[in-house]
Amino acid sequence: MRMRKILKSGIVAATLSVAMGHSALADNIVMWVNSPLLAGPNAPLHQELKAFEAATGHTVEVQAVSHMEMERNLFVALSSGAGPDVMALDIAWVAGLADAGLLLDITEQTKPIAAEYQPGPFASGRYGQKQYALPLYTNNVALFVNDQMLEQAGIKKAPTTWAEFRDAAVAMTNKDKQTYGVSFGGSRMGAFQLYSYIWQNGGEIVDNQGKSRVSEPAAVEAVDFLAKLYTQNRAMPESVLTAGNWDEVHAPFIQERAGMVVTGDWALAAFAKGNPKLKFSVHPLPSGIQAATVIGGYDLAIKADTKFPKASFELIRWLTGPRSVELMRKYERLSATTAATTPEAVAALPKPLQPFMSQAATGRARPVIASWTQIHSDVFGNVWDSVIRGKPAKDAMSEADIAIKRLLEKK
Incomplete structure (x- = not known):
């Protein structure tokens, strides 16, 4: 299984944890993401994860995996009881992994926040009337x-x-x-x-x-x-x-x-x-x-048998919630939140991206x-x-x- 070097920020997280009074027993979450999100040491995701660690006391070990290898690697790793706690998934992969029993059901946790996401991207994380993922970013x-x-x-x-x-x-x-x-x-x-x-x-x-x-x-x-x-x-x-x-x-x-x-x-x-x-x-x-x-894009999901279900959900909520508007803007990608579709948010995008967001309400996920x-x-x-x-x-x-x-x- 090929993947880039694991990128740890444990020392920074530990310092912040002590400063904020967090428990030394905070959870350590392993996360796989598609490699373009970790292009270089200054990639915006690194800073966002540091902010999450500072706010929660948890730590995150993030690994970059290429799009072409991600689906296969996930099936192999998760089927053997290994693999990440949190993973970025092309929206076309959610159903297969959920059907195989490899993803955590997050239906109850997401019911109160469903309206915060655009309908198409949110639906991409649903399989068999259950929610298994939240949208990290969308495209069309x-x-x-x-x-x-x-x-x-x-x-x-x-x-x-x-x-x-x-x-x-x-x-x-x-x-x-x-x-x-x-x-x-x-x-x-x-x-x-x-x-x-x-x-x-x-x-x-x-x-x-x-x-x-x-x-x-x-x-x-x-x-x-x-x-x-x-x-x-x-x-x-x-x-x-x-x-x-x-x-x-x-x-x-x-x-x-x-x-x-x-x-x-x-x-x-x-x-x-x-x-x-x-x-x-x-x-x-x-x-x-x-x-x-x-629509296309990537969702965030959680391993079915993760040891840290609560902390893992905190992480995917952090990255896909209101903060995602600014995070995805730094990547020149489209946030899947409804807040990203306001006239003000659309106007703040680079001009070539504006037509994509302007038609986001008509976006449809593949079955x-x-x-x-x-x-x-x-x-x-x-x-x-x-x-x-x-x-x-x-x-x-x-x-x-x-x-x-x-x-x-x-x-």
Whole structure:
């Protein structure tokens, strides 16, 4: 298991503990977080943990683990009775770990504070009607637009509806210049991008009762709408067939060969590095029947058999509560609290982040079900691959419905 060196602040914590009169028997909490939060000794999280230690008398041993290794490492460690007391989880992992009995049920502790969090991010920590995690930070997808390409296509403003989105994509497509309207991913990357459109069309994937709804007309129409941007309008580059990571999805936009891209705030750093002269703007996703955007982000959860349940909950509450607005601002990320959505809080964000927070109220978490990872990669990844290669969306979604129902029936 690879991970960065354990970062301890025990000496500082002990000094503060004595000064504040804390017990020498204070709990020591082991915490795993995704490595970008601990990028360097001056990372904001270090200071926040010192403040927690000073206020509570507890100590925290924080370890950085890469995103690609975190889920596997957690399953292995927690299943053997080891692992951290507190862990940062991609919201897509909560259901699997909770279903395996590896996370502590925090339903009762969170009932009084539920309204302090945005509904979508808060729901991402719920599985089987029980709460297992609180949102550390959130993100969603918005529309990035190359302002120069839009103007050259004769369009005065960024699209706000599906019809305008399609028209802008077609207008910016030029076969001779090899430019395209919008960059999209293949397989599971494209699947992630299309979920927002299913919800925007009034469709569902798996509803709150655990029923597959993907074969219904609203979901089928959304997939068909996006697929035709490639199969009929040729408004997506050929890379849509193979783009399997965000770098490949972003590349046509960075190279100014695609006028738009649907992606999240993680793209900002990639664009600044890949093309510092790129002139673009960020906008809420164009709406269908209703506004919706798929959310991502990380939650904080507690090991089911931790020796320090009370102290561990104090820690996740400290990091995800009101203090998270300022903490996440330092990382240029979005706090998942409702306080972060006020006009004043949004205005305090860097301008490129403001559209993401402005549409936070329409954020939707992917279904929090144990089989979601498989449904996303194997089922929806195949759906998207098949429809951009010409398979009718109705047929692809009917097959997906059968596959999803089989996975949901597995215990």
